[in-house]
Amino acid sequence: QVQLVESGGGLVQPGGSLRLSCVASVSISRLYHLYDMGWYRQSPGKQLELVARFTSDGSKIYANSVKGRFTIDRDNANYTVYLQMDNMRPEDTAVYYCNAARLTVNYIYWGQGTQVTVSS
Secondary structure (H helix, E strand, C coil), X not given: CCCEEEECCEEECCCCCEEEEEEECHHHHHHHHHCEEEEEEXXXXXXXXXXXXXXXXXXXXXXXXXXXXXXXXXXXXXXXXEEEECCCCHHHCEEEEEXXXXXXXXXXXXXXXXXXXXXX
């Protein structure tokens, strides 16, 4: 079992910024560097979508809707992945989920989700 704990969600005004963090439990520490780490989000009535992904080999991928506004980073020494969200828009409102994946062995884990609301 892998435990992923998100934090940093909340209410922010349009144009504002928010920083999400996701920390993996110590049980995954020796294997953390092997995982692709990412952030997904889901709004009511919409499908789950990939927001950003930081792979184990160091590459980054972003959804077109957040490119240039969001930045994903990871700190392998502290088993943490971050999502810096700048210039936020109301359509960014969603529950954001942290994800850890080792696709070669079909190991996929999810955090519990954290609510992000962009509203004036």
